Structure formats: C-alpha cells, structure tokens
Amino acid sequence: MCAKRVILHVDVNSAFLSWEALDLLEHGATLDLRTVPSVVGGDETSRRGIVLAKSTPAKAYDIQTGETLFSARRKCPDLLVVPSHYPLYAKQSNRLYTLLCEYSPVIQRYSIDECFLDFTGMEYVHGDAVACAEEIRRRCETELGFTVNVGVGPNKVLAKMAGELRKPNFVNTLFPHELADKLWPLPVRELFMVGRQTERALARRGVHTIGELAHMDPKAVRYDLKSHGMLVWGYANGMDPSPVVPNDSVGPKSYSNAATLPADACTAADAHAALRPLCESVTERMRRDGWATKLLGVQIKYADFSVVQHQRALRDAICDSRTVFEHICALFDELWDGRPVRLLGARLGELCQPDCEQLTLEDSCKQISRAALDRVADCIRAKYGRTSLMPATMLRQDFSHLDRYAANSEKPKTNSPF
DNA sequence: TCTGGGGTCCTAGGACCC
DNA sequence: TCTGGGGTCCTAGGACCC
Missing domain, CATH: 3.30.70.270 (Reverse transcriptase/Diguanylate cyclase domain)
Structure with a gap:
C-alpha cells in the first residue's frame, strides 16, 4: 500500500x-x-x-x-x-x-x-x-x-x-477536511495562480471567494478561463497532482537578462551599447552551466511602459557572446520603432548541448575561435572578478544592471527566478 | 505609477504542407 | 483557383509566480 x-x-x-x-x-x-x-x-x-x-x-x-x-x-x-x-x-x-x-x-x-x-x-x-x-x-x-x-x-x-x-x-x-474552514472563506485572489486578470474574470461571474470558485460548474470555468481555469478550480478544491521535483533533475528552459536603463536609449547605437553587457553576462551564465542556444529573443520596454518582443530560431546552436550580441542587435533593429527605450532584455532559449552544434564550414572557424576566447575570458573573470576583462566598448559603462548571479557569486539552483 | 528582473506556461494567429 | 480541412511549426503576447 x-x-x-x-x-x-x-x-x-x-x-x-x-x-x-x-x-x-x-x-x-x-x-x-x-x-x-x-x-x-x-x-x-x-x-x-x-x-x-x-x-x-x-x-x-x-x-x-x-x-x-x-x-x-x-x-x-x-x-x-x-x-x-x-x-x-x-x-x-x-x-x-x-x-x-x-x-x-x-x-x-x-x-x-x-x-x-x-x-x-x-x-x-x-x-x-x-x-x-x-x-x-x-x-x-x-x-x-x-x-x-x-x-x-x-x-x-x-x-x-x-x-x-x-x-x-x-x-x-x-x-482536505480543513478546506471549508481555512481555505474557502479567503478572497479568490489569495489562491495560488489567481492573478489580477483571473480575479477580474471570476468577479464577472460573481465569484469572489475561493469557496465560490470551488463550487463553480467546471464547464463554466473552462469556458471562461480555458485550461488555466481548470488549474485554479482544481486548486480551490484542494487538488494538485504535481510532484516535488528536485532541481538537479530538470534543466533550465531559458536564460535571460534585462535591465531598466539609467536613461532612455534614443538611438540604435545607444541601445546596442546597452545590449552588449546584457548579452555578455547572460551568455556567460548559460555557458557556465554547460549549454548552447538555438533561440534568441530581444525585449523592448518603451518609455510608455508598453512591451514588445521579437525572437528568432537559429539553424545552428551558439554559445559565444559576440555572436549572440550580433544576433540580438539585428533582432533589436527589426523590432524597434524609433521611440525612446526604457528597458532592454536578451533571452536565450531552446537550450542544447554545445557539442551538438552543427556549424557550417564558413562559420565554424569564426565561432570556434570566439568560443575558445570566451572560455579563456570566463576563467579570467572567475578568478579576478566580473569586470576584470571586458570588451573595450563596455569601458566607462555602468554595470549595476549586470546579472545578479554573474561570475563569482554563489548561485542557488532553483526552478525559477533568482 | 516616480511602475524590477528572472523565470514558466498557454493561446492565438499565420505560414506551410498534404 | 474566386480553394476545404487538418496537422504542425513558429512567433508574439500575455498571465502568473517569486
């Protein structure tokens, strides 16, 4: 049993x-x-x-x-x-x-x-x-x-x-025998995975407490909120089959690094300059964990706080900072509408093992030498600190927006964030 | 709103193929 | 082709978490 x-x-x-x-x-x-x-x-x-x-x-x-x-x-x-x-x-x-x-x-x-x-x-x-x-x-x-x-x-x-x-x-x-007393009287917003939008949608149905959600007809929940509705309806009824998954048993899905700029970037050159350290640090973090990427994405938050993103799958996996930076800049140029930029972000997805990289002949020499250079740079930074070695274009820049867990820092292994 | 940053997952819509 | 329908893949956007 x-x-x-x-x-x-x-x-x-x-x-x-x-x-x-x-x-x-x-x-x-x-x-x-x-x-x-x-x-x-x-x-x-x-x-x-x-x-x-x-x-x-x-x-x-x-x-x-x-x-x-x-x-x-x-x-x-x-x-x-x-x-x-x-x-x-x-x-x-x-x-x-x-x-x-x-x-x-x-x-x-x-x-x-x-x-x-x-x-x-x-x-x-x-x-x-x-x-x-x-x-x-x-x-x-x-x-x-x-x-x-x-x-x-x-x-x-x-x-x-x-x-x-x-x-x-x-x-x-x-x-389970405590749900009615302890859980159901609470406002529905306090239930895990019920955010502002879900709260609003439920309010339109006259549902304000976790107990009211628990007693809804699941068909109505699905109609309004699709699969996410079924998830929170299950939670409200105390159901969750998901296992406790030790972190070392699952790899990350993506790495990203974003930063609000000290002042809005108004030219492509300014934006590229801000993207450089973001690309450097996020790629270094990915490399340190032994991954390469086949999907690059850029994120722009304009001064009015509207957010847009643009991504592209690559034919070949890459793991060197310079190539990542070049792709991210190209994606930025395709996406940017010319308005002042408050925040920039770079994301690396579709992770795979670096040794399964399929380089074309023309690219291989360039990328292999770049990757070798990065490995040496990673070692130097690990030994002498984050800013001991950097591209000349990054001199005189503010590094406060670099990865919080970039080289040298003690990083906890978690599923999410931090 | 004087509104961060790092993640995951889901959905809609378009392209493309058969 | 003044084109049906289903499947798959890709991208953008959004919801939610801490």
Missing part, C-alpha cells in the same frame, strides 16, 4: 529584509531592521526604485512589495530603505537548504526563499510531519537566525496555501 502523501512548504518570512537585518546585526548594527518600518529597495537613481521586501512593521503602513519607494515613503515618511545584496541572499538560501536536507531527500527549491519537501514515508524516520515541521521552524529561528513559515498538506498547493494562513513564524496545516 502506498504511504499517504505529505508535503511540507518552507517559506522565509520577509526573506530579503530578514537576511539584510541579520547581516547588519552580524556586522555590529544595534538596530534590527525587522523591528522597525523598513524595506529592501531598488536603486532610485537608476529608475529601479521599488519595494523588494518589507518588514512586518512596514506592512502595518500598507506598504506593498512592488510599489515605488516614492509611494512607500508617502505612506511612512520615516521608512528605512536599504539596498539589496543578492549574493548574501543566495548564501542564506543555501544555509536553509542544507538544514532542510536533513529532513527529506526530495526537495524542490521553488525560489530563493521557498522550498517544497516531499515528506511521504519520512514519518518512519523523523516521526509525525507536523511535529517535524515545528522542529524545522524552531531550528531556523535558533540556528539560522531568521524565521520561516512551514505549511503541511497532502500536496504542494495545499502545503503552500497552508503556509500563508498565519505569519510570521508559524506552522500551519491544510488537509
């Missing part, structure tokens, strides 16, 4: 802010950021001034993640704003992961501050799942110095929703 599935979801409370607070305390600060209205924010001078994470006291001022620092300060004039440090977050994320490895061999790092553990059958080793979740919560607080929420459920979505019920520093359960 199969053991009953038990999934744990571990989520760091105000992750970036907690980790900044911890780091400051370790370096002699006397104030704990977590005890005052504070946020981790992007750099306003380069037009990235948004709230990335907030303290519990900041939440009391209705400060939201993603809102501008300008707006956050208006709500709380004494707000403390600290900049972000991604290598630090990666390090703390790894500490958490190491601790969790003691409790299950099947762990999925869902993001830099969230993990799913498949606890099925582990009761025989570690005892009751809820008691174990409590132990994890306590050990994070005492041994790691930051608090987490642990959700316990029969599948991933219920474990994750359980984690949201009471915060911070709590263990919550969400099993």
Whole structure:
C-alpha cells in the first residue's frame, strides 16, 4: 500500500529584509531592521526604485512589495530603505537548504526563499510531519537566525496555501477536511495562480471567494478561463497532482537578462551599447552551466511602459557572446520603432548541448575561435572578478544592471527566478 | 505609477504542407 | 483557383509566480 502523501512548504518570512537585518546585526548594527518600518529597495537613481521586501512593521503602513519607494515613503515618511545584496541572499538560501536536507531527500527549491519537501514515508524516520515541521521552524529561528513559515498538506498547493494562513513564524496545516474552514472563506485572489486578470474574470461571474470558485460548474470555468481555469478550480478544491521535483533533475528552459536603463536609449547605437553587457553576462551564465542556444529573443520596454518582443530560431546552436550580441542587435533593429527605450532584455532559449552544434564550414572557424576566447575570458573573470576583462566598448559603462548571479557569486539552483 | 528582473506556461494567429 | 480541412511549426503576447 502506498504511504499517504505529505508535503511540507518552507517559506522565509520577509526573506530579503530578514537576511539584510541579520547581516547588519552580524556586522555590529544595534538596530534590527525587522523591528522597525523598513524595506529592501531598488536603486532610485537608476529608475529601479521599488519595494523588494518589507518588514512586518512596514506592512502595518500598507506598504506593498512592488510599489515605488516614492509611494512607500508617502505612506511612512520615516521608512528605512536599504539596498539589496543578492549574493548574501543566495548564501542564506543555501544555509536553509542544507538544514532542510536533513529532513527529506526530495526537495524542490521553488525560489530563493521557498522550498517544497516531499515528506511521504519520512514519518518512519523523523516521526509525525507536523511535529517535524515545528522542529524545522524552531531550528531556523535558533540556528539560522531568521524565521520561516512551514505549511503541511497532502500536496504542494495545499502545503503552500497552508503556509500563508498565519505569519510570521508559524506552522500551519491544510488537509482536505480543513478546506471549508481555512481555505474557502479567503478572497479568490489569495489562491495560488489567481492573478489580477483571473480575479477580474471570476468577479464577472460573481465569484469572489475561493469557496465560490470551488463550487463553480467546471464547464463554466473552462469556458471562461480555458485550461488555466481548470488549474485554479482544481486548486480551490484542494487538488494538485504535481510532484516535488528536485532541481538537479530538470534543466533550465531559458536564460535571460534585462535591465531598466539609467536613461532612455534614443538611438540604435545607444541601445546596442546597452545590449552588449546584457548579452555578455547572460551568455556567460548559460555557458557556465554547460549549454548552447538555438533561440534568441530581444525585449523592448518603451518609455510608455508598453512591451514588445521579437525572437528568432537559429539553424545552428551558439554559445559565444559576440555572436549572440550580433544576433540580438539585428533582432533589436527589426523590432524597434524609433521611440525612446526604457528597458532592454536578451533571452536565450531552446537550450542544447554545445557539442551538438552543427556549424557550417564558413562559420565554424569564426565561432570556434570566439568560443575558445570566451572560455579563456570566463576563467579570467572567475578568478579576478566580473569586470576584470571586458570588451573595450563596455569601458566607462555602468554595470549595476549586470546579472545578479554573474561570475563569482554563489548561485542557488532553483526552478525559477533568482 | 516616480511602475524590477528572472523565470514558466498557454493561446492565438499565420505560414506551410498534404 | 474566386480553394476545404487538418496537422504542425513558429512567433508574439500575455498571465502568473517569486
């Protein structure tokens, strides 16, 4: 007989802010950021001034993640704003992961501050799942110095929703017999995968709570919202068959790097210059993980915030920065309508092994020598730092928009983002 | 809105083929 | 061809997550 599935979801409370607070305390600060209205924010001078994470006291001022620092300060004039440090977050994320490895061999790092553990059958080793979740919560607080929420459920979505019920520093359960009490009264927007558009579409049907969605006729949901509707209808009814997938068992689908420019680019030359470091860093990251790409894409966000993208499949896989850059510039030129550009992005998809590259005779010499050059450059940057070697055209440029996990930094392996 | 960046997945529509 | 219908592939756009 199969053991009953038990999934744990571990989520760091105000992750970036907690980790900044911890780091400051370790370096002699006397104030704990977590005890005052504070946020981790992007750099306003380069037009990235948004709230990335907030303290519990900041939440009391209705400060939201993603809102501008300008707006956050208006709500709380004494707000403390600290900049972000991604290598630090990666390090703390790894500490958490190491601790969790003691409790299950099947762990999925869902993001830099969230993990799913498949606890099925582990009761025989570690005892009751809820008691174990409590132990994890306590050990994070005492041994790691930051608090987490642990959700316990029969599948991933219920474990994750359980984690949201009471915060911070709590263990919550969400099993099928608890749905009506704990899940169904909540606003439908709080359900995983129900965003603003789905919320609007459901509101047109008079559906405002998770329970109302759960009790909808699935045919009506499918009619309105297609397959995505069936997904969230299943979630509302506590159904989620998806397995906990350890990250080393699945490769990435794509790599991308985008940056809001310190000032709008108004000429093709300006845009090309901004694309160069983006292409360099994203290609280097892909190469470091041992991939080549057969699909290149460029993204433009205009000054009015409208977004367009353009992509092209390549006949041959490539992995050298210069060739990527040339293709991306060509794609940009085809896409750009001449208006001022706020953000530029480059994306590498259709990943494959570099050794299956099918080069034509004419291209092969050029690309092989470029690839060899890149490999040497990668080694030098790994040893002496990100900016120790760069194309001359990138001298005097601002590098604050380079990959957060480019060379040398400690990168956590996750399915998504970070 | 003084509105980031890195991902995944889905859908619609057009090109092309039989 | 004043062209049907189904299948596949490709691209653009959008929704959602953290």
